[in-house]
Amino acid sequence: MLEAPQRRRAVLHEARCQTCSLSSLCLPLALELEDIDQFDAIIRRRAPLKKGEHLFYQGDAFNSVYAVRSGSLKQVTSEGGGHDQLTNFYLPSELVGLDAIDEPHYPGSVIALETTTVCEIPFDRLDQLSEKLPELRGQIYRSMSKELRNDRRMMRLLSGKTADQRLATFLVTLSDRFRRRGYSPYSFRLSMPRADIGNYLGLAVETVSRIVSRFQSQDVVAISGREVNILDMAKLQRLAEEEPA
Amino acid sequence: MLEAPQRRRAVLHEARCQTCSLSSLCLPLALELEDIDQFDAIIRRRAPLKKGEHLFYQGDAFNSVYAVRSGSLKQVTSEGGGHDQLTNFYLPSELVGLDAIDEPHYPGSVIALETTTVCEIPFDRLDQLSEKLPELRGQIYRSMSKELRNDRRMMRLLSGKTADQRLATFLVTLSDRFRRRGYSPYSFRLSMPRADIGNYLGLAVETVSRIVSRFQSQDVVAISGREVNILDMAKLQRLAEEEPA
């Protein structure tokens, strides 16, 4: 590939995996330079999604997985009755749609929480390419496996933890994900409303709000609206793990 | 392969994928005959596990995934503190260990609930083979993807459902898994104690017991000890989905 040797920097930066700041976290992670080009060639860029727009709807035909480039999304599964369940938040470098691979349709809708850009990766082409590139194949396995472990952690949280532990865990986990991406782990912005947090954690909105207030009065965090400042990370981690009597 | 054209039937039945009654549900699902032989060649048979024995321990080095051949297993993840979490039950034809692929160690222990036999599949060899056999690769992707969706369903259950809905869902799901495997969906045996069910569903043992009793008094099921008889499947499914006032 590489047929257009010189373009404007900005375009390159936007358009190519090699220059993407996320390449060390994203699928190309383990690839050689020339392999990245092959991988790059199958990617489709998409117009940015605005807040509230759907990347796809539950039931849409599955064709592609998506890598988040900037912004954030939520995945919701609705089933018979109005009761939707929020099953995941996606941040930059994470892969969306892995849970649809063996189905003709996406099992849930994915919605932008803010202005969000993604790279579309047609799955059939990804699979073909993964035949030639063992590292890519490994990376796909790893991504899915990692998501499985995340889900198990989540199940543990929903099954065994108290509301306080859940929210503390949520904040610690988010903080960690930001840190890995090079952002401050102590100060960040929630892109989702309280209702989404509640739905995700299996708590009523009111409960989320109450616990936020409590954490503030204990000087663990300072949260105003969606701005989060973690004041005492150690204490927050303690809250997340065990809550003795 | 196929160098031993004639052996005793019983041995063949035990030892080869082609004659395994689960081949239509298991990994070889989509493979051609000759490909199955290749696949078969990398499998290691293991001595049966007795009830309570570990297939592997949390923290053991990850080398293989396992296909359940007969019996059943549970996966438990323990973390700092005594609080174990049961994250999955495995039935025949299901794949154990997929959540360890991108880690050096298994993230949880897997323990036999009864006498259980498994096929060991060294992962590096499986991965190599999947390079040559696109169908096999697809099958691995599908298995993982399916497990992801299962986990999401579980998250939804733990997050939003009442205790009654959880138990009803548990029974319906089990029933369905038995049906797919050619067993009666109405009459089966639970291989796990109540405590495990409770742990899995995020409920106290006592709650499980009480709801079992309640379901019985409503003539939805007849459960004595671990023998389950589903009397009114429609009602059970209704209970699993929504519980109106």
Added chain:
DNA sequence: CGCTAGATTGACGTGTTTCAAACCAAGTGG
């Protein structure tokens, strides 16, 4: 035939939800 792990049942306490209302920030239109 008694022992012990597992299962059941009851009474009580409590964390979380639910219902209801007030509050707040950010738009929007007059």
Added chain:
DNA sequence: CCACTTGGTTTGAAACACGTCAATCTAGCG
């Protein structure tokens, strides 16, 4: 520029589902 929405957040009081504690019962098994 200020009422007036509108969507989201917070706070309070009451109801309830589930967990905990404790006792009893059952079944498998040496």
